[in-house]
Amino acid sequence: MVISEELRLDTEGHCHIIDISSRVAEAVRGSGLLSGTVTIFCPGSTGGLSTIEYESGALHDLERALDQIAPPDGDYRHHLRWGDDNGHSHVRSALIGPSLTVPFVEGALTLGTWQQIVFLDFDTRPRARRLVLQIMGE
């Protein structure tokens, strides 16, 4: 069986990292499915999905690493195309990836104790985001 849900988020952009674990867990419980996977997908090319221990120190460390890989104040050819200022956002999104698949067993996500599902908004302005949750199983 397949259950399609949406998750709506207001973000601040600028590498805003949001813990969506409880909302994903709630959607899985609401599906009535006991065993399967949930695929969380960002329709858009300036966001990413991953997991991390959601505490301010680790979030800061991840952001600093991304600042080195794709600095916000770097020169990007994407800017020449559209007059945008979010070239680094596109690079980060392609590297982190727009999709995350998490198993659930007996109706519960198989996350570790100190592991949270996060949406990362790399864009350079606040965004109203819509994530797709595709819940598949039995």
Place this chain on the structure above:
Amino acid sequence: MVISEELRLDTEGHCHIIDISSRVAEAVRGSGLLSGTVTIFCPGSTGGLSTIEYESGALHDLERALDQIAPPDGDYRHHLRWGDDNGHSHVRSALIGPSLTVPFVEGALTLGTWQQIVFLDFDTRPRARRLVLQIMGE
């Protein structure tokens, strides 16, 4: 239900980034399934799958970031092993990842307007590639 498809591509290697969105969408439509996920998988250790806004500026920016993470002209121990010249290709593939799962709803991929599915060929020569599309749903 599970529908297995293949997608064949001729690439130029050297971080050739190819938009495969329309071919993936076509395979999903052809499956007759309405709701589920398609997993696109590269059988090989020098390719990667992700999404990006497919315009030349953003592609260039991504390639430049990868050039810094794993420079083509760097020293790689992999070269000592086989006399290969594609050590950087293996590093990039492991970082970007060989697999991408995209939901579809009412028969359509849930991509954003400016978001394309891309295959990245990091190898150092033209390749005839075969990607696996595993379409699952109902």
Place this chain on the structure above:
Amino acid sequence: MVISEELRLDTEGHCHIIDISSRVAEAVRGSGLLSGTVTIFCPGSTGGLSTIEYESGALHDLERALDQIAPPDGDYRHHLRWGDDNGHSHVRSALIGPSLTVPFVEGALTLGTWQQIVFLDFDTRPRARRLVLQIMGE
């Protein structure tokens, strides 16, 4: 159908990279399913899943690239929080990602000849790890 399996591993930490391909293939064969996907998931925020050509040169090259992105001896705010020494482990895990989905067809994983599924333990001590294998298909 959904079959849930676990895979237990003793690791050395410190970017220990372990080839789990044959154990994943065995679990898929044991499931009795012929076509579908296996999602390998690490419940924990200091491990990662990917694929690579499993030879010591390529493993060394990947580790060196990760040493530049998130050096083990760098300053991390995560250390201030808990007195931990594994800030770089969290950054690497979030970048590589905790989840990998691999298709199987006619009971066999669709890996390339020189491509292995690897678990990467980024933590700073030996760990007894448990990975979740969610096998879905028909």
